[in-house]
Amino acid sequence: MSETNLAESKPTEPLPRPARRRRWVTILLALVIFLSGVIVGAGAFGLGLRNFVLRRIHHPELGPPATAAWLQRKLELTDPQTTEIEKILRQRQAALVAIRREVQPAVEAELDLLEEQVSDVLDPEQRNQWHNWLGRMRRTWVPPVPPE
Secondary structure (H helix, E strand, O other): OOHHHHHHHOOOOOOOOOOOOOHHHHHHHHHHHHHHHHHHHHHHHHHHHHHHHHHHOOOHHHHHHHHHHHHHHHHOOOOOHHHHHHHHHHHHHHHHHHHHHHHHHHHHHHHHHHHHHHHHHHHHHHHHHHHHHHHHHHHHHHOOOOOO
């Protein structure tokens, strides 16, 4: 620099210190982000599991082939083993459906009695909400027995 520039320049002032971050804010923010991820992941898993179970309840015919394919991958089954296991699964499923046909009327009768007895305790608006809610639950979780 030239002498003129040195004479004209002002004495330098110290630079301001950068704002000191508070470590606890960073840790708290990281914890909030982590917990948000856990909540979203658990919710997605729960919805996926619910949909899987409902699909198996409402479409029992999908069970044996899917289960046999899963066992083939898991146990490294041969094709003949997989075919035989799928046949067994279909037979056992048919037996379970036969049991459901025997038991389902008693289950339905108990659910009808439950609906009626709870309904008797409720006022008209509550009764309407109760019937709507229970009807949805029964259609969702207690589907009719598959036809023979």
